[in-house]
Amino acid sequence: DAGVTQSPTHLIKTRGQQVTLRCSPKSGHDTVSWYQQALGQGPQFIFQYYEEEERQRGNFPDRFSGHQFPNYSSELNVNALLLGDSALYLCASSLQGSEKLFFGSGTQLSVL
């Protein structure tokens, strides 16, 4: 049973570029949440997708957008990258109504 998988594992971009990160949820899960974790900090909630719609959103600008596909996989898009967007981006999946999150290993994004 595959867990949550994220790709790529590492990514280097320059300021102003756009990036797309991908996540496949754990088998049987229908809800995907995205978190940003800066070095030495806790994960910060970006948004959550369920039934292909954004259900909740954290305090992140519109440069951060996402999508969920019919197979429950999800993408996180970040436009006009800033140096401060450098972080570990974590995807977590769950079954709607379940409180427990299952995390992927993350994508380490470096913006130069």
Added chain:
Amino acid sequence: SQQGEEDPQALSIQEGENATMNCSYKTSINNLQWYRQNSGRGLVHLILIRSNEREKHSGRLRVTLDTSKKSSSLLITASRAADTASYFCATEGTGANSKLTFGKGITLSVRP
């Protein structure tokens, strides 16, 4: 913003000793969860306690919750070198604010 605040920020103990970590939060919650993270990778769920519960056990883990003080503690008994990791408390808010919000984490080092 991060809801939970863990205390201490760092903890170093000898193998075999007990480790106690504390978490305080600010608003009403449905539940409080503890997660573990090794080397900045994905988080792993450890234990969940609901707002109407006061204490739960899972293996060497014991978590308590005091909703009147808005605080929780995680006790790891008979620690092992393999317990070395970062530990985060996360709170699930109520109503429309039901997202999981993480604290900044505690770095636990267990010396062999």
